[in-house]
Amino acid sequence: MGSRKCGGCLSGLLIPLALWSITVNILLYFPNGQASYASGNKLTNYVWYFEGICFSGVMMLIVAAALLVLESENNPKCCQSENCGKKYMTLLSIIFSALGIAFSGYCLVISALGLVQGPYCRTLNGWEYAFEGTAGRFLTDSSTWIQCLEPVRVVEWNIILFSILITLSGLQVMVCLIRVVIQLSKMLCGTYSVIIQVTDPHWPLSLLPFTLTSQDSMNLVECLL
Numbered sequence: 001m002g003s004r005k006c007g008g009c010l011s012g013l014l015i016p017l018a019l020w021s022i023t024v025n026i027l028l029y030f031p032n033g034q035a036s037y038a039s040g041n042k043l044t045n046y047v048w049y050f051e052g053i054c055f056s057g058v059m060m061l062i063v064a065a066a067l068l069v070l071e072s073e074n075n076p077k078c079c080q081s082e083n084c085g086k087k088y089m090t091l092l093s094i095i096f097s098a099l100g101i102a103f104s105g106y107c108l109v110i111s112a113l114g115l116v117q118g119p120y121c122r123t124l125n126g127w128e129y130a131f132e133g134t135a136g137r138f139l140t141d142s143s144t145w146i147q148c149l150e151p152v153r154v155v156e157w158n159i160i161l162f163s164i165l166i167t168l169s170g171l172q173v174m175v176c177l178i179r180v181v182i183q184l185s186k187m188l189c190g191t192y193s194v195i196i197q198v199t200d201p202h203w204p205l206s207l208l209p210f211t212l213t214s215q216d217s218m219n220l221v222e223c224l225l
Contacts, residue, residue, distance in 0.1 A: 014064035025052025031151035046114030056107035104172035115162040121148035
C-alpha cells in the first residue's frame with residue numbers, strides 16, 4: 001500500500017512538470033512576446049523539434065495518466081490469478097516509466113543543444129547563429145550578448161527558457177527512474193503467493209494456499225525436502 005501511494009504521488013508529479021514544459025516551449029516561439037519572428041522563421045532551429053510541447057509535454061501526460069491508472073486499486077484485471085495480475089501491472093508500469101525516461105531524455109538533450117548553440121538573431125552581418133562556434137562559452141560571457149541586435153534580449157530569453165526546460169525534463173527523468181527502481185524492487189524482492197501440493201494423507205486438505213516471502217518459501221521447501 002505504501003509503495004502504491006508513493007508511486008501515485010510520483011506519477012501525479014509528472015503532470016505539472018509536463019504542463020510547465022508545454023508552457024515554456026510555447027514561450028520560446030515568442031521572443032519579447034512577438035509572434036513575427038516565429039512566422040518569419042527567425043528562431044533557433046531547436047524550437048522546431050517540439051521537445052517541450054510534444055515529448056516532455058503531451059507524451060509525458062499520456063505516460064502519467066497510464067501510470068496513475070496502473071497504480072489505482074480499480075485497475076482492470078488481466079489475469080485470473082491475483083499474483084499474475086500484480087506482476088503484469090508492475091511490468092506495464094516499468095515499460096511506461098521507461099518510455100517516460102525516453103521522452104523526457106529527448107527533451108533534455110535537445111534543450112541542452114539549443115542552449116549551447118545560442119539564439120538565431122540579427123547581427124551586423126545579418127541573421128545568423130552568432131554564438132554557434134563558441135561551444136557554449138558565451139553563456140558565461142555576457143559582454144558578447146550585445147552582438148544580437150534583434151530580437152532584443154533574445155540571448156537572455158533563450159538561456160532562461162532552455163535552462164527551465166532542462167530542469168523540468170531532468171526532474172521527469174529522475175521521477176521515472178525512481179519509479180523503475182521501485183517497480184523492479186517489487187518484482188524482485190516483493191511478496192508473492194505460492195500453492196503447495198501436500199501429499200501427506202494426514203493433512204485434511206490437499207491444497208493449502210500460502211502467501212510467503214521469497215526467504216520463507218525457500219525455508220519451507222527445505223523443510224519439505
